[in-house]
Amino acid sequence: MGGILPPPDRRGRTLLGIYAGISVVLLLTGDHLPQGGLRAAGAFVFAPLDRAVLVVDRLSAAWRENEALHHRVTELELEVSRLRDAGAENQRLRDSLGLPKYRALNLRPVEVLAMSGEPIPSAATLSAGARQGVKVGDAVVTSEGLVGRVGEVYPTLSRVVLLTDPVAAVACEVESTGVQGILKFSGTPYPRLVLSGVPVADTVRVHQRVITSGLSLRYPRGIPVGTIARLGLDPTGLTHDIEIAPAARLSRLRHAYVVPGPAMPDGVQ
């Protein structure tokens, strides 16, 4: 080893120089390098450890959640009976207008094994992969709303790109008015989700619900995304600056559902 490495008094400086050089090169070129294989290996190695660590958290939360879920189930049963009537009426009206039928979502339950990214998690590892039928592009939701979409699929695991990933974008609409916009993560002036591209002429209000748009190529229509938390004016003065509070608790995910995405048109990935 002594022949390869420099003398002890200069070894630290030399190693630091090498590491700093590699890091800078990676910073400049890393996004163009294929990293999926390495991440797959990492996910495979860490998955059993993640499961072991999460057992404690899952057990402590299970009792509390069970109690809350019983209450919620009762509430939802009452609501479902009311919605069933409304649904039948809606179907009759859609039939009379010649509109297409709604497509029911096919939910595949998965466990969230690990989260990554800071200051807010931007990706998560799911306990299902290609063998369970998960595909790149599938939407991931919780009972509260949209979480993101599957970005990488490994044999038994997959990686979901959360709404808080800087490169994620979702076509959305304001539920009550149909105003269209693109949901993106913004780091300025602090990390937040914004609905961009909404002209100032469109009327939007705080607390209105935002759902996935029918114009989205990747997500089924009507999945809750969040609510409008704050309204402002974009620096250009042409569009609203709309801050969205996500419906799903993106930093505290335990379980989620994979929803097969709509079939992509040719050439779209």
Next chain:
Amino acid sequence: MRALGGLILLAVTALLMRSTALTVLAARGIVLDALAFATVVWALRTGESGGATFGFVLGLAADLDAAHWLGRHALVLALIGYTIGRLSRTLVRDSARTQLVLVFLATLVHEAWAVAFELGGLVGWRYLAVRVLVAGLWTAPAGVLLLTLVRQGSGQPLFADAALGSRQAA
């Protein structure tokens, strides 16, 4: 061989905690920087070469996990590992006060550098400052407490071997 085993164990533990338990705590406002803490511990124990190597390896693993800006954590953690390792020659490493200051400073530097990538320029400086300070204020006392517990559990100074090693090297 024993050092390599310790390096891998500490790195895996830090990465594992970061992607599981610490994420849950961070959602409640308790930001603990496991990467900076682990790098400081390893640098105090092994000196600048070991500190820089550990920081680089740990950072690279964290970068791969984050999917964006490969090299971001590796660069700053290698620098932190080298600096702490270098400083450790002249410090009383088993002093809780020394550990508190070093972990606090390392957390500030690491968080400021890593989080700055997520923010679009200086507009987000206020969020960055709060986040960095909160991380430092949580990580430093928690880290020192953990080191104290480990020291008391093992019944011997954690950094005695390193102190001897660096004297021999000098």
